[in-house]
Amino acid sequence: MTAEDLAVISAALGPDVEVTEQFGRVLATVAAEGWVATLTAARDGLGADFLDWLTGVDELEAGYLVAAFVVSTADRGPGKLGKAQGFIVRTRIPKDERQAARLDTATGVYRGAAWHERETFEMFGIEFTGHDGLKPLLLPDGFEGHPLRKDFVLASRVAKAWPGAKEPGESEHTAASPGRRRMLPPGVPGAEWLKPHVPEGSE
Amino acid sequence: MAGSVDLGIPAVPAAGSAADTRQFGSAFELAPKPVKLVLNWGRKYSLWVFNFGLACCAIEFIASSMARHDFIRLGVIPFAPGPRQADLMVVSGTVSDKMAPAVKRLYEQMPEPKYVISFGSCANCGGPYWDSYCVTKGVDQLIPVDVYVPGCPPRPEALLQGIVKLQERIAREGTTGTTGKPPKLPRPVKAKKPKPLPSAPPVVESGMEATEPLRPVVEATTEATTQVVPVVEQTTEATTQVVPVVEPTTEATTQVVPVVEPELPTEIIAPPPASESAENAPTQQLPVVPVEEEVPAVERTAELPPIRKRPPRRRYFRELRRARDHGMELFDEAVEDQAWEHDDDR
Numbered sequence: 179m180t181a182e183d184l185a186v187i188s189a190a191l192g193p194d195v196e197v198t199e200q201f202g203r204v205l206a207t208v209a210a211e212g213w214v215a216t217l218t219a220a221r222d223g224l225g226a227d228f229l230d231w232l233t234g235v236d237e238l239e240a241g242y243l244v245a246a247f248v249v250s251t252a253d254r255g256p257g258k259l260g261k262a263q264g265f266i267v268r269t270r271i272p273k274d275e276r277q278a279a280r281l282d283t284a285t286g287v288y289r290g291a292a293w294h295e296r297e298t299f300e301m302f303g304i305e306f307t308g309h310d311g312l313k314p315l316l317l318p319d320g321f322e323g324h325p326l327r328k329d330f331v332l333a334s335r336v337a338k339a340w341p342g343a344k345e346p347g348e349s350e351h352t353a354a355s356p357g358r359r360r361m362l363p364p365g366v367p368g369a370e371w372l373k374p375h376v377p378e379g380s381e
Numbered sequence: 382m383a384g385s386v387d388l389g390i391p392a393v394p395a396a397g398s399a400a401d402t403r404q405f406g407s408a409f410e411l412a413p414k415p416v417k418l419v420l421n422w423g424r425k426y427s428l429w430v431f432n433f434g435l436a437c438c439a440i441e442f443i444a445s446s447m448a449r450h451d452f453i454r455l456g457v458i459p460f461a462p463g464p465r466q467a468d469l470m471v472v473s474g475t476v477s478d479k480m481a482p483a484v485k486r487l488y489e490q491m492p493e494p495k496y497v498i499s500f501g502s503c504a505n506c507g508g509p510y511w512d513s514y515c516v517t518k519g520v521d522q523l524i525p526v527d528v529y530v531p532g533c534p535p536r537p538e539a540l541l542q543g544i545v546k547l548q549e550r551i552a553r554e555g556t557t558g559t560t561g562k563p564p565k566l567p568r569p570v571k572a573k574k575p576k577p578l579p580s581a582p583p584v585v586e587s588g589m590e591a592t593e594p595l596r597p598v599v600e601a602t603t604e605a606t607t608q609v610v611p612v613v614e615q616t617t618e619a620t621t622q623v624v625p626v627v628e629p630t631t632e633a634t635t636q637v638v639p640v641v642e643p644e645l646p647t648e649i650i651a652p653p654p655a656s657e658s659a660e661n662a663p664t665q666q667l668p669v670v671p672v673e674e675e676v677p678a679v680e681r682t683a684e685l686p687p688i689r690k691r692p693p694r695r696r697y698f699r700e701l702r703r704a705r706d707h708g709m710e711l712f713d714e715a716v717e718d719q720a721w722e723h724d725d726d727r
Contacts, residue, residue, distance in 0.1 A: 317515065318478040325514035334512040365512070 186257055187265060190223040191216055197265075204265035210281060213269050217246065217287045225254030226264055232284065232294035234302040236328045241272040242279050242304055246291070271304070277327060283308040301326035332365040340366055404493040409555060417555045424468070424494070425551035426456030428544070431467035431491065433484060435474025438501035438534040442473045445537030455544050464490040469547070470524075471540075473500035475510060476517040488524045496551070498543050499526045502533040509533070 187204060188197040195216055196207045208216045220226045226248035235243040249264030271279045283306040284291040295306045296315040303324040306312060314321065323330055409420055432442050445452050446459045453459070461467035464487045476484055488497070499520050502508030507518035520526060527550060530543040 316479070318481075321478075321515075323514075330514070332512045332514055334507075334518065338511070 183263070187224060187259075190257070191219050206265055206267045208267065208269050210269050210271045213244075213267075214282045214284060214287060216267055217248070217284050220248050220265075220267060221287055223258075225250045225252070225258040227251055228264075229284070229288035229290050229294070230264065232291050232298065234298045234304055234326070236302060236326065237270070238328060241270050242302055243268055243270050244281055244298065244304065245269075246284065246288075246294075248288075277329065278303050278305065280305040280307055282306070285309055300324065303327065328364045330365060335366050403495075403554075405555060406493075414556055418552075421552050421554055421556070425548040428457045428469040428496070428547075429461040429467045430457050430459050430469045430471055431461045431464050431487075432459065433470055433472045433474070433487070435472070435476060435480065436501075436503060438473035438503070441534045441537055442471055442500060442540060445540045450537040450541060452541055452544055455541065455548070457544055464488070465492065467491055468494070469496045469498065471498045471500050472504045472520045472524075472526075473534075475503035475508070476520050476523070477515050478517055479515065481517050481523050484520060485523045494554075496528075496547055497524055497526045498528045498530060498540075498547060500530045500540060500543070501535055502531060505529050505531060 184197055184199060184204060187206065188195065191197065191206055191208075192212075192215075194208060194212050198205050198207070206216060206220070228249045228251050230247040230249050232244070232246040235245070237243055245266050245268035247264055247266050249262060250259035251261070253261045269281070271281050273279050279302075281304060283295060285295065285306075286308070292309065292311070293315060295309050296312060298304055299306060299309075299312050300314040300317050300321075301324055317325070409417065412420065432439060434442060444450060446457075457469065464470070468491070470488060470491060472484065488495070497520070499505050503510060503516070504520045507513070507516050510516035511518065517523065521529075528543045528547045530539050532539050
């Protein structure tokens with residue numbers, strides 16, 4: 179997109195939205211309070227009538243980042259989006275002590291966001307207030323936990339070590355070069371999972 | 382939200398319960414062995430297959446059902462109308478926990494006897510999704526699997542090999558005691574009266590007979606574990622020369638009746654660790670059979686060696702060669718014609 183397009187999007191979305199470009203994709207970053215208003219402005223003011231996807235990202239201490247990609251399906255004329263032009267609207271919401279978070283639902287703006295929000299709810303545990311029927315969509319019945327959170331521990335990785343080298347120097351094929359901060363890939367349990375199992379009521 | 386069916390949560394079957402739960406019907410169970418062989422022969426060449434295609438491995442399954450690989454020539458018939466008309470289920474692809482109840486439900490709808498081929502790494506063990514939160518780590522956690530085909534994805538030839546393996550397995554069913562009745566053990570050697578001892582020079586003709594089965598075969602122990610003749614425990618260490626005489630009995634097993642010649646200490650065949658009673662061991666307490674020696678005899682009668690016949694000489698190689706030569710001639714002619722055209726251009 180050109181700089182004029184950025185200016186058009188920025189003018190239509192208002193001063194509270196920070197419009198940048200990254201890797202050829204326009205990003206409209208907004209506070210959580212202006213989430214629905216920004217989506218409404220994108221649909222009505224810019225003609226982005228199609229919600230492509232909506233998902234989340236677990237950014238650890240920074241909270242969750244919820245992003246939605248909205249596109250126009252036709253050429254809307256001057257001052258609006260062209261055909262197949264779109265941009266990402268994203269917001270960052272804080273976690274509480276239970277790693278949960280909440281955000282207003284976008285289903286009032288885009289009806290198609292309902293299933294995306296259900297999936298984001300079950301994968302990250304983000305509650306979309308105002309969404310009716312916020313129940314698991316893809317996970318099997320009886321699944322506990324939110325598997326795309328970074329603190330979700332994968333049971334297979336508890337039982338089996340991560341194959342290959344995680345750090346420089348761990349592989350037997352390279353010369354040992356220790357001294358870096360040890361880190362674990364997401365989902366790999368820490369040392370507390372390796373304690374022997376103590377049945378309840380034994381002490 | 383009408384029409385949602387509660388499929389339940391599958392339970393993990395007990396290990397090794399695949400062959401035990403397979404039912405063939407009372408007619409098969411009571412049939413004599415030749416009839417079982419014929420029934421197995423018929424069954425293994427009419428496998429109506431039900432393709433549980435869940436991921437990219439299903440494409441390889443489709444490829445092996447098409448003209449190039451064509452598993453119909455092996456008697457595997459695709460496009461079963463449904464699981465109730467199928468004999469074989471090929472689980473090809475990633476089984477997720479959400480799909481698992483459906484896999485188990487459709488497997489239970491298949492009529493007995495039914496067979497399962499697990500096709501591809503995902504169906505075998507989870508494959509690249511071994512640590513996923515939603516992928517079942519192998520379809521054998523849900524249903525008993527007969528043949529595993531490794532690969533990611535396996536080639537169609539691998540599926541053909543798996544089908545051949547399954548057919549070999551079907552051919553052995555009901556005849557080797559893997560289902561139903563336990564394998565029939567040969568009678569203990571004690572029950573038979575030993576032959577009278579030969580006179581002072583060692584028996585030449587029985588020794589000649591015994592030379593071949595005396596050779597110990599090491600690798601055959603796994604084959605013969607189910608049919609080992611119970612060994613009398615008072616094995617003497619030295620001063621025994623064992624001359625077994627092999628007599629095939631009517632029940633397709635053999636009994637080795639050794640004859641002990643106490644006077645000629647020749648070689649130690651089976652040294653037991655405790656050799657204290659070597660000297661006072663009664664030589665008349667006859668059936669002394671080292672384990673290694675009876676293995677070849679039992680194995681020879683238990684399973685016949687495959688008959689290696691030269692395959693008939695095939696004619697179509699020559700015809701293929703002729704066709705190829707004809708094609709090359711046509712090609713050369715065309716090249717020549719083109720060369721002439723180029724000459725005209727010049």
